Amino acid sequence: MGEKMNKYKGKIICVTSAKGGVGKSIFATMLTGVYSYLKKKVLLVDMDLSSGGISVLLNLDKGKTIYNLSDDILNNRFKEHDGYVLHYNDFVDVLPACKDPREGNKIDSKILEQIITIYQNYYDVIVLDTTHTPTNATLLSLDMADNILLLISDNPVDLKNTHNLLTVLESVNKENIKVILNNAYRDEKKYFKRYDIKNYINHNVDYILPNSMYIRDINNYLMEGKILVLNDKLVFKNDSDRELLIKMAKDLIGDSDEK
Ligand SMILES: Nc1ncnc2c1ncn2[C@@H]1O[C@H](COP(=O)(O)OP(=O)(O)OP(=O)(O)O)[C@@H](O)[C@H]1O
Ligand SMILES: [Mg+2]
Structure with missing residues (x-):
């Protein structure tokens, strides 16, 4: 296994739908895990600036937010990058969305771009x-992403909207899109087959x-604030699910085992 050390200059992965x-949001925390x-x-980074709940999801709702960070950059008060993120564990930090929803609209795209770049x-x-x-x-997240993960569901309205969104993204030459069918966010019989979905959205x-x-019993775990894959009783207890997520995570940052 060719274990490479990444020299930072982080790869950007955007989760959208x-x-x-x-x-x-649940999937973004799992991938992070x-x-x-x-x-x-x-x-x-919680880019759902006005109504995001990542920090609440992980019981990390204390401290500064992306709004304080943008405000400090704008007013030349920004010094220490570490002072704005919340530490989840040795590897995971979280940059929370705004506390006051009105602040979300005040953050300029240019500053957001600076933040991600820093x-x-x-x-x-x-x-x-x-x-x-x-x-x-x-929009900025889509633009800056090395890979865009477009989550879709087994739902006709979602598939119609997905078709439209993909058409728009393709018209601006976005090619780094991976479509992920989420058959795990609800426990119900699936209406569409993968083949039909592919034809329907005109994308793999x-x-x-x-x-x-x-x-x-996801709500119990969410109350605990734990990243679900880091709880060995959950997703990672199933070998094939674990392997799938690890392979996906590696593929997305171009860190594969194969030569
Ligand atoms: N793996 C899972 N197992 C069980 N339930 C799940 C799972 N993933 C998601 N859900 C359910 O779906 C709900 C919505 O998930 P989540 O908040 O991640 O969606 P979202 O796309 O981020 O929503 P929004 O568009 O509001 O940001 C969760 O509250 C949870 O009930
Ligand atoms: Mg969300």
Whole structure:
């Protein structure tokens, strides 16, 4: 195994979707957990600036936010990058969304771009969790990403919106899009087949999160604030799920075992 040391200049991964509530934030925390398992330094940024709940999800809702950071950069008060992120464990830090939803609209895209660029110097991977609406933060995340992960669900409205979104993204020559079918965010019988979805959205389904990753009593775990894959009773207890997530995580940062 060719274990390479990344020299920071973090790879940027943007998690997005065409519809709300399809499991972006949960998946973004899981992917972050996988990188931490792989001993990569990873920053999870809540780009759902006005209504994001990543820090709450991980019980890290204390301290500064991306708004304080942008304000300090704007007013030349920014000194220590470490003072704005919350430490989850030795590998995972979180940059929280704004506390006051009104602050979200005040952050300029240029400053957001600066923030991501600065933090690339300190992390192997930066995971951007977006909202499905085309806010400045979402558009910037799409633009800066090395890989865009478009989460889709087994839902006709979502597939129609996904088709439209993909058409728009392709019209601006975005080619770094991976479509992930999330069969784990609800436990229900699937309506569409992978083949039909592919035809419907006119794009390959690159990964499927299988129903085995569905966590029935997820709310109990969310109350604990733990990243789900880092709890050995959950997703990672299943060998094939673990392997799938690890392979995906490595592929996304171009860190594969094969020569
Ligand atoms: N692996 C899972 N197992 C069980 N339930 C899940 C799983 N992933 C997601 N869910 C359910 O889906 C809900 C929505 O997930 P999440 O908040 O990640 O979606 P989202 O796409 O980020 O939503 P929003 O568009 O509001 O940001 C969760 O509250 C949870 O109930
Ligand atoms: Mg979310």
